[in-house]
Amino acid sequence: MIEITQEFTDKVFSILADVCDSEEIKANPNMKLFDEGLLDSFGTISLVVEFEQQLNISVPISDFNRDDWATPMMIVQQLAKRK
Amino acid sequence: MISFIPYASFRFFCLIAVLLLPVIILGLMGKRNLLYNDCVAILMTFLIFAAQPAQLISFLIFIIWEAVLIRGYLALRARKNTGLYFYIAIVLSVLPLFLVKLSADVTSLSVLGFLGISYVSFKSIQMIIDIRDGLLKEVPLSQFFRFITFFPTISSGPIDRYRRFKSDMDQIPSALTYRTLLYHGLNKIFLGFLYKYIIGYLIHKYWMGSPLLDSNTFSSILLYMYGYSMYLFFDFAGYSHFAIGVSSLMGIQTPENFNKPFLSRNIKDFWNRWHMSLSFWFRDFIYMRFVYTAVKNKWLKNRYLISDIGITVNFLVMGFWHGFMLHYIIYGIYHAIAFILFDKFERWNKTHHLWAKDNPWVHGLSIVITFHVVCFSFLIFSGRLNFLW
Incomplete structure (x- = not known):
């Protein structure tokens, strides 16, 4: 568990924006990524790989479920828990 | 011996109504008697396969096989997490299902089969994957058997996940929560009757059974296509309603199978x-x-x-x-x-x-x-x- 710093949040958001191909995410951290069609199984995998490479946080893909990882903010919190 | 295939006969519903009555009464008081539930589970396993003793034997051998695999892999994984062990465990776990599916071509293999082998295999394979990912550190045998032999979903799913199932098992619903589960469950069971035994039955009998659909003309095949698709949905969604409904009466929130x-x-x-x-x-x-x-x-x-x-x-x-x-x-x-x-x-x-x-x-x-x-x-x-x- 780490403290959620602005820097960490920005970093996660920029990975998300890249993978989802949408800058909207940064302005709207509570949007439901799967419901909005911005993220799907394929996007999830790219995300998990990027988190591993850029943040050095590994998440088993079967642990990445669509309820606990629904919004950008929730993703930041989940990642912080695993750091 | 008479058959108790899940949700297939009026007899089955009468049987579970009687067996689940104590579960419902305890549930409404916010309680659960694990010993009673386990006895029901064992009894149901025997009754479901009673008409075909060969299937019962296959089923028992199968669950022991999977239990040994899961416990064995768990022990090996704790020592060393290598891909080799994992793939061997997966192959061995899939093997019975593979052989039974192959029996469509090689009929002598069909003796290995039993009702619901796919669904119990999926559950076991998923546990091995969770062990590989380090998400499952221990699997008490009692929990494993409760999960694998959970009778409401044994024949055709829905396929639950071990960790989700376990959290429902660990938490006994309060009297208030149980009441919601009970209403939800009964509602589901009645929806199941509507879907499977009224709509599905009528489509099967009058639409698909119509002599108009017999010839290999475009219009016959088209009509068959719509009829079959509707039947497939109402029959299976109906079954799923039963399975989810009965799970709910037992305090387990089995995942949904269909969403329009x-x-x-x-x-x-x-x-x-x-x-x-x-x-x-x-x-x-x-x-x-x-x-x-x-x-x-x-x-x-x-x-x-x-x-x-x-x-x-x-x-x-x-x-x-x-x-x-x-x-x-x-x-x-x-x-x-x-x-x-x-x-x-x-x-x-x-x-x-x-x-x-x-x-x-x-x-x-x-x-x-x-x-x-x-x-x-x-x-x-x-x-x-x-x-x-």
Whole structure:
């Protein structure tokens, strides 16, 4: 568990924006990524790989479920828990 | 010996009404008697297979086999986490199901089979994967058997996940929560009657049974296609309502299987709404694992190509799982192609905006197109077109 710093949040958001191909995410951290069609199984995998490479946080893909990882903010919190 | 195939006879419903009465009374007091539930589980296992003792023996050998595998792999994994152990465990765990599916071609193998072998296999395989990922550190045998032999879903799912099931088992619902579960469960069971034994039955008897559908003309086949698709849905969604409803009476919130699949707006959407517990199982444990491994190890540069291969593997396995027969394999390939084409279209549309998402007319048209793509796949699945090949 780490403290959620602005820097960490920005970093996660920029990975998300890249993978989802949408800058909207940064302005709207509570949007439901799967419901909005911005993220799907394929996007999830790219995300998990990027988190591993850029943040050095590994998440088993079967642990990445669509309820606990629904919004950008929730993703930041989940990642912080695993750091 | 009379048969107690789940939800197949009036007798079965009477039996569970009697057996579950103590569970319901205790539930309404916010209590659960584990010993009683275990006795019901054992009794039900015997009664479900009572008419076919050979199946009972296969089933018992199977669950012991899977228990040994899971405990054995757990112990090895604790010592050393290598891919080799994992793949051996997976192969051994899939083996019984594979042989039984092969029995469509090699009939002598069918002695190994029993009702629900697919569904209990999926549950076991998923546990091995969780152990590999370090998400499951211990598996008490009692919990394993409760999960695997959970009778409401034993014959055809929905496929629950061990960790989810366990958290329901660990938490005894309060009297108030249980009352909601009870209402929900009863509602589901009555919906099940409506779907399976009224609508499904009527479609089967009067629509599919109509002599108009016998000839191999375009119109007959078209009518059969709609009828069969509706029957497939109402029969299986009805079954799922029973399974979820009875689970609910036992305080277990088995996941949903259908979410208005015929209102899907594209094929991807369809697979998020049709036989969900199966399609999510395939998505999480075949497609995603394959793509993840391929992307991480950089097997190919083009990630979209990796995804397309993943989709193909996913639906091919699904096709073979239905049985090693040509029409099931064609069904799998058909869905793979539809899915990949839609994926490409969706990406293309992101920049070209041909298909407006929020226009109600476009939405309606999307539903009609998807519906027909899907119904045609069921027509292949039904074997009605087998005279063509």
